[in-house]
Amino acid sequence: MSQMPQATLPDGTRVPVLGQGTWRMGESRSAVAAEVRALQAGIDLGMTLIDTAEMYADGGAEQVVGEAIRGRRDGIYLVSKVLPTNASRRGTIAACEASLKRLGTDRIDLYLLHWRGRHPLADTVTAFEDLKAAGKIGAWGVSNFDVDDMEDLLSVEDGGNVAANQVLYNPARRGIEFDLLPWTARRGIATMAYAPFDKGGIVDHPVLARIGAAHGATAAQVALAFLMERDDVIAIPKSSSLERLAENRKAVDLKLTPEDRAALDAAFPPPKRKRPLEMI
Numbered sequence: 001m002s003q004m005p006q007a008t009l010p011d012g013t014r015v016p017v018l019g020q021g022t023w024r025m026g027e028s029r030s031a032v033a034a035e036v037r038a039l040q041a042g043i044d045l046g047m048t049l050i051d052t053a054e055m056y057a058d059g060g061a062e063q064v065v066g067e068a069i070r071g072r073r074d075g076i077y078l079v080s081k082v083l084p085t086n087a088s089r090r091g092t093i094a095a096c097e098a099s100l101k102r103l104g105t106d107r108i109d110l111y112l113l114h115w116r117g118r119h120p121l122a123d124t125v126t127a128f129e130d131l132k133a134a135g136k137i138g139a140w141g142v143s144n145f146d147v148d149d150m151e152d153l154l155s156v157e158d159g160g161n162v163a164a165n166q167v168l169y170n171p172a173r174r175g176i177e178f179d180l181l182p183w184t185a186r187r188g189i190a191t192m193a194y195a196p197f198d199k200g201g202i203v204d205h206p207v208l209a210r211i212g213a214a215h216g217a218t219a220a221q222v223a224l225a226f227l228m229e230r231d232d233v234i235a236i237p238k239s240s241s242l243e244r245l246a247e248n249r250k251a252v253d254l255k256l257t258p259e260d261r262a263a264l265d266a267a268f269p270p271p272k273r274k275r276p277l278e279m280i
């Protein structure tokens, strides 16, 4: 197996550019054992960054993750998120403690504000900094923040400590390439690309499939290779299938040619003007 490329976070921590998502996990009791096995198989393949959130299955996904990492917390980079409705100064602390309990650990490596809500950013950031000082989180970041939100964030005290912004990004959703991605990269903040398969919507896309076929690869692998061309973008595909996890891991070895790039640009033109950040 080839080495997993790494991204460097602002505090110097190195994380794999390919992690694992967990949305829709923990929703059905009968699926939990398979989901735990899938996450563990992904970890064994080097996809040791795991993305979850208190929102997913109302804490159920965090419980699945907790089960998957029990006895093997070392070497895992754990990402979770606080809901905007909980993101007051006190609420953020309480939400984090509840997440830690469900995850069965004493530390979340990266704790994100899931999207911007009504609580002042200054309050959420103060809570994040308090959690960091207490060792309950290693770093903090945001999700679904566009450039104007990021600028607001940087204007509050300690807002510049933001480590990552997790946003929708895949070959079919390239809006962030116009401004948010370069803005973030210039400041050394990591971008986490969620829904790299557009929630599964592009895994059969004919152009991706054609590009992949020339390399003996699949459309899904092309979508991941597109994202992994940059070492400051961390992709977090979700799969509960051992076969598809192995397939996704192998995308690390797929190198797109300039012709592949041109075919992608023709099918999914890069943005020529500002588009509001899309979310799902």
Ligand SMILES: NC(=O)c1ccc[n+]([C@@H]2O[C@H](COP(=O)([O-])OP(=O)(O)OC[C@H]3O[C@@H](n4cnc5c(N)ncnc54)[C@H](OP(=O)(O)O)[C@@H]3O)[C@@H](O)[C@H]2O)c1
Pocket: 020, 021, 022, 023, 024, 051, 052, 114, 143, 144, 166, 167, 193, 194, 195, 196, 197, 198, 199, 200, 201, 203, 220, 221, 236, 237, 238, 239, 240, 241, 244, 245, 247, 248, 280
């Ligand atoms: N911050 C946010 O607001 C936000 C929003 C959305 C998502 N996220 C995070 O990003 C993660 C990924 O996004 P997502 O789960 O929405 O969608 P996704 O990763 O784009 O797609 C997941 C879907 O693709 C399928 N799949 C996985 N590998 C495949 C392959 N090689 N070939 C064909 N199908 C494949 C999965 O099915 P199987 O499981 O059956 O393989 C699943 O149905 C989430 O799980 C979550 O952690 C964050």
